[in-house]
Each structure stands twice: as C-alpha cells, then as structure tokens.
Amino acid sequence: xxxxxxxxCSLFPHEQFWILSKRIVTPDGVISGAVEVRGGNIASxxxxxxxxxxxxxxxFLDYGxxxxxxxxxxxxxxxxxxxxxxWEGFSTGTRAAAAGGLTTLIDMxxxxxxxxxxxxxxxxxxxxxxxxxxxxxxxxxxxVPENAFNESALDSLMEAGALxxxxxxxxxGINDFPMSNSTHIKEGLVALAKYNRPLLVHAELVPDSxxxxxxxDGISDVRSYATYLKTRxxxxxxxxxxxxxxxxxETRVGGHAEGAHLHIVHxxxxxxxxxxxxxxxxxxASLSVxxxxxxxxxxxxxxxxxxxxxxxxxxxxxxxxxxxxxxxxLEGHIDLVSSDHSPSAPELKLFGExxxxxxxxxxxxxxxxxxxTWSYGLKHGITLTQLSKWWSERPAKLAGQDQKGAIKTxxxxxxxVWEPEMEFELDESHNIYHRHPNISAYIGTRLSGKVLSTFxxxxxxxxxxxxxxxxxxxxxxxx
Ligand SMILES: NC(=O)NC(NC(N)=O)C(=O)[O-]
Ligand SMILES: [Zn+2]
Ligand SMILES: [Zn+2]
Numbered sequence: 084x085x086x087x088x089x090x091x092c093s094l095f096p097h098e099q100f101w102i103l104s105k106r107i108v109t110p111d112g113v114i115s116g117a118v119e120v121r122g123g124n125i126a127s128x129x130x131x132x133x134x135x136x137x138x139x140x141x142x143f144l145d146y147g148x149x150x151x152x153x154x155x156x157x158x159x160x161x162x163x164x165x166x167x168x169x170w171e172g173f174s175t176g177t178r179a180a181a182a183g184g185l186t187t188l189i190d191m192x193x194x195x196x197x198x199x200x201x202x203x204x205x206x207x208x209x210x211x212x213x214x215x216x217x218x219x220x221x222x223x224x225x226x227v228p229e230n231a232f233n234e235s236a237l238d239s240l241m242e243a244g245a246l247x248x249x250x251x252x253x254x255x256g257i258n259d260f261p262m263s264n265s266t267h268i269k270e271g272l273v274a275l276a277k278y279n280r281p282l283l284v285h286a287e288l289v290p291d292s293x294x295x296x297x298x299x300d301g302i303s304d305v306r307s308y309a310t311y312l313k314t315r316x317x318x319x320x321x322x323x324x325x326x327x328x329x330x331x332x333e334t335r336v337g338g339h340a341e342g343a344h345l346h347i348v349h350x351x352x353x354x355x356x357x358x359x360x361x362x363x364x365x366x367x368a369s370l371s372v373x374x375x376x377x378x379x380x381x382x383x384x385x386x387x388x389x390x391x392x393x394x395x396x397x398x399x400x401x402x403x404x405x406x407x408x409x410x411x412x413l414e415g416h417i418d419l420v421s422s423d424h425s426p427s428a429p430e431l432k433l434f435g436e437x438x439x440x441x442x443x444x445x446x447x448x449x450x451x452x453x454x455x456t457w458s459y460g461l462k463h464g465i466t467l468t469q470l471s472k473w474w475s476e477r478p479a480k481l482a483g484q485d486q487k488g489a490i491k492t493x494x495x496x497x498x499x500v501w502e503p504e505m506e507f508e509l510d511e512s513h514n515i516y517h518r519h520p521n522i523s524a525y526i527g528t529r530l531s532g533k534v535l536s537t538f539x540x541x542x543x544x545x546x547x548x549x550x551x552x553x554x555x556x557x558x559x560x561x562x
Contacts, residue, residue: 092555093542098122100142102498102538103134104151108471109490117143118151120496123541127492146500149535150467153475153490154186154218154497155453158283158482159348159373159421161445162188162220165211166196171426171518173215176449177556179516181217181545183450184499184534187559188218189482192225192249193260194425200225200259201236202243209244209558216556218539219497221482223283225260226250231267237274244560246482247280249348252323253287253396256444269330272340280561281344281371281481286323286356287315287397302440308386308393311439315398317352324359334369346481347372349423351397353407361416371418371481374408376455377446377524379420381405389437392524394444395423409463412473419477420456424449429519447523450515454532455525457503467503483561496541505533514548 090096098121105115109128116130117138129137135145157180163170180188190208192199199205199222208222224245230236237248248271250263263271271282304310324347333340350356350372363370377395382402386393393399411417425445433442448455457470479488486495507513509528517523537545544551 089553089555091553092551093544094546094549094551095142095144095543097142099126100144101138102151103138103143103145104500105148106150106467107490108150108152108467110476113467118490120541123496125490125492125494125496128490146535149500149502151490152467152471152499152501153488154499154537154539155184155474156187156478156482156484156488157185157422157424157449157452158189158419158478159191159375159423160188160449161191161194161425163194163426165207167194169428170194173212173220174554175516175518176424177215177217177220177554178550179450181537181539181550182514182516182534184453184501184537185449186218186497186499186537186539187221187479187482187484187487189221189223189246192223193255193257198225198257198260199223199245200227200230202239205240205243205245209560212558215554216558217544217550217554218556219559220556221246221484221559223247223249226263226267226271226282227261228263228267231263231270234274237271241275241278241280241561244562246559246561247282248275249283251285252326253285253289253319255285265326265330268327269333269340272330272333272343272345276340276342278561279342280483281346283346283348284327285349286327286347287319288323288326289319290322305440306389306437308383308388308439311394312383312398312400314440315396317354317356317400320350320352320356320397321359324356328359328363331363331368331370332366335367344369344371346370348421349378349397350374350417351378351400351404353404353411357407357411357416371477373419373421374412374417375421375423375446376448376452378408379405379412380455380459381524391432391434391437391439391442392522393446394439394442395425395446396444409460413463413465413469419481420452420473421478422448422452426517426519426522429522432522447517447519448525450517451509451523451525451530453499453501453534454530457532458530461531484559496538498538499534500536501532501534503532506531507533
C-alpha cells in the first residue's frame with residue numbers, strides 16, 4: 084500500500100486505511116462497523132460486526148468500544164495571532180484543538196493585532212498561520228463601522244475568503260474593533276446575502292443611561308463575582324436581540340438580506356433573550372444561536388471570590404438559568420455549542436488582586452470542550468448523536484463547510500476517537516497545550532471522556548498523547 088506523500092503529517096501515514104469501532108456516530112445513528120479512508124476523504128462507511136476479516140490485507144486501526152465521531156468544529160475561537168501570540172497562537176491553539184478532538188476552528192477577527200477587518204489584515208492572518216496549523220482553520224472577518232457602509236470593502240473581504248462576518252454591539256475592549264449598531268448590522272447582512280454567508284453578533288447592548296462613572300460608583304467588593312454579574316445584566320442581551328429584530332426580518336424570504344444568516348454568539352440569558360430568538364425563528368428569520376460550555380457547566384454560585392478565570396461577557400448567570408440553557412439545547416432552540424476560547428496573558432487576569440472589575444475577560448477552554456459538554460450533559464441524558472449535531476454537523480453548516488461535520492462518504496476524514504466512560508482529574512499533571520494552562524476555568528474539575536486520537540483529512544494528527552511531527556492543517560478560505 085502507498086504511503087501518504089508527506090508521511091510526517093500523520094502518525095499513521097497511509098493513503099488508504101480502515102477505522103473500525105463498535106460505536107461510529109453517523110447521521111443515521113450510532114453503528115458498529117468500519118470507515119474507509121482514502122486520500123484524506125471518507126471512501127465508504129460499512130455496517131457490521133467483526134469486520135476485521137473484511138479489511139485484512141489492508142491497513143486498519145481497530146478502536147473496539149471507543150467512539151468514532153466527526154471531529155469537532157468550533158466556530159468561535161480567538162487564536163490571537165499575529166500580534167498577541169503571547170496570549171495564544173496558531174501553533175499552541177491548534178495543538179490544543181488536536182488534543183481535544185477538534186478538527187476545525189474558525190478564528191475570531193479580534194484580539195490579534197491588527198483585527199481582521201480588511202483584505203490586507205486577512206492576508207496577514209493567513210500568512211501568520213503558515214506551517215503552524217495542526218487542524219484546519221477558517222477566518223471570520225470583522226464588521227465595524229468603518230467598513231459597514233463600504234460594500235466594495237466587504238465584497239473584497241468575502242472574495243479573499245472570509246467565511247462570514249462578526250460584529251459587536253457593545254465595546255469589545257479592542258481599540259481597532261469598535262462596536263456596530265443595528266444599522267451597520269443590516270448593511271452587513273445585505274452585503275453578505277449574495278455570498279450566502281453568516282453574520283455573527285455579540286449581542287449585548289449597553290443602555291444609554293449607563294455611564295462608566297456610574298459603573299464604578301458605589302462598588303466596594305470588586306473581588307465578589309456577584310458584583311461583576313450585576314454590572315452586565317441579562318437585560319443587556321435582551322436589549323441587543325430586540326434591537327436586532329428588524330435586521331433579522333430582512334433575512335426572511337423576500338427580505339433585503341435574503342440569503343444572509345444571522346447567528347447570535349455565546350447566549351447566556353436563557354430567559355427573555357431566548358424567547359425573542361424563538362419568536363424570530365418562528366417568524367421565518369434565518370437565525371441561529373450558540374451557547375458555550377462554561378454557561379452549561381457553571382453557575383454564578385460556583386464562582387469563588389477573586390477567581391477571575393471565570394470572568395467573561397456575557398457573564399455566567401444563576402443555576403436556574405443554566406438549567407434553562409440545557410433545556411433549550413435539548414429542545415432545539417439553541418442550535419450549537421462553541422468554545423469562545425478567549426485567553427489572555429495570565430497577568431491580565433489579576434489573580435493577585437482578584438479584581439473582577441479590572442481583570443481581562445474571556446474563558447480558556449479549547450482542549451476540554453468535548454469532555455466538559457459530555458460530562459455536564461450526562462445529567463441531562465444527552466446522546467452521542469446530539470453531541471455530534473451541536474459540535475460538528477451544525478457548526479460545519481454555519482461555516483459553509485459541506486465536506487465536514489459528518490461521517491459520510493465523500494466528506495473529509497475528520498474524526499475524534501474517544502472513550503466517553505473514562506474519567507479523569509483535570510489537574511496540572513495533565514498535558515495541556517494551551518499557551519497558558521493555568522488560566523483555564525476547568526483546572527481542578529473531574530471530567531468524563533478521554534480523547535484517544537484525532538484525524539484531520541485522514542492524517543492521524545494526535546494519538547495517545549503525541550502530535551504528528553508536522554503541522555499539516557490548512558487555512559480554509561471561502562471560494
Ligand atoms: N475580546 C474578546 O475576546 N471578547 C470575548 N470575551 C468574552 N467572551 O468574555 C468575546 O467573545 O466577547
Ligand atoms: Zn463576544
Ligand atoms: Zn469570543
């Protein structure tokens with residue numbers, strides 16, 4: 084049998100091989116069988132027990148009872164390169180992804196320097212990623228007031244390969260990524276319509292009555308999580324989504340932005356905001372919404388004073404809200420899950436002071452999202468099929484990746500092989516590939532679900548704690 088042309092890309096470098104398992108997650112259910120990989124794609128999927136004899140003579144890997152699932156597709160990762168590689172980076176971030184069973188990441192346009200808001204800055208991203216990608220990485224472009232009314236600027240960003248756009252409705256904390264209003268967002272949707280690509284929105288709206296002096300007035304206990312939580316109420320999410328209502332309506336059949344799609348990132352409020360989303364969906368708007376593992380795993384009562392690892396925006400809310408998020412996910416009102424992996428330099432977390440008001444926000448989680456979603460989901464009876472829809476099928480669709488996100492003939496051979504029943508303590512002894520393991524909110528938790536192997540387009544990029552020698556992930560650019 085032929086070896087793959089660049090054998091350093093894979094720990095099992097064969098042009099053609101079989102993967103066997105008693106639990107393969109396919110769009111038609113979990114089957115016992117074998118997946119044939121040829122030239123990096125899925126050549127066939129066959130059902131049956133004891134298929135070893137059928138594949139004899141060929142190369143194969145028999146994973147027994149371990150689960151073979153489509154690799155996870157994370158539509159919300161901040162990789163921060165170029166310019167903020169000391170926060171994360173293509174190399175560290177994609178190594179963590181490979182170790183966590185994620186095979187595709189879509190990078191957010193902010194936190195790198197410069198932000199990805201033009202063709203030139205997108206080129207800098209792609210250039211900076213060369214030879215550093217252990218998984219495939221696509222890029223969202225930024226919608227900002229400066230380009231929102233400039234259709235040719237948005238056109239060229241789309242033509243250069245951005246998979247869609249991302250906007251903030253509140254200050255992002257990043258100077259070259261100013262916030263947009265609903266008029267900018269409408270313009271963005273109209274520009275995206277002809278490309279059939281989505282606009283992702285950070286939906287929190289700061290009320291007019293609010294000023295930063297007011298914000299810090301009377302705040303005494305800056306180490307208390309409750310203090311921070313009060314400064315970003317659920318009404319901010321609700322107000323943003325209400326403000327988006329007319330833009331959403333334009334995505335309906337016959338609307339000015341028919342063909343475009345609006346996606347709300349990191350929903351935390353599972354009350355009024357969720358109701359508005361349900362209404363918009365049922366009125367025919369092309370709308371979807373994600374939540375993140377930290378909103379599903381933690382509630383405000385769990386967060387200790389001064390533990391700024393848990394600071395993010397929108398904030399982690401109360402326990403009832405967390406239960407509502409799970410129900411919404413199980414009932415299909417929340418479409419998918421993303422990491423919002425958003426690390427920073429540890430100093431910015433101000434662990435010494437534990438000041439929630441001044442610490443940099445963002446949760447670091449990329450490598451752990453599979454066991455976290457699974458472990459906390461077990462109490463809600465989630466299935467492998469649901470997990471795979473939330474983490475692979477729907478995110479791949481949002482990002483326009485029709486050859487990813489499902490184990491079916493013709494798709495990319497992107498897989499995670501994992502043991503859902505295997506428990507482990509996530510402590511400092513664990514091999515963590517994030518640039519800064521200690522800022523992760525998950526250190527110190529006990530999780531269920533150990534990743535054994537990860538394949539990206541047929542390359543075994545991670546196996547048994549080891550990465551393939553060469554980084555052979557590719558930048559994904561829309562055509
Ligand atoms: N600048 C950021 O990375 N912001 C991110 N920060 C969070 N979520 O706390 C985000 O996605 O809004
Ligand atoms: Zn955000
Ligand atoms: Zn984010």
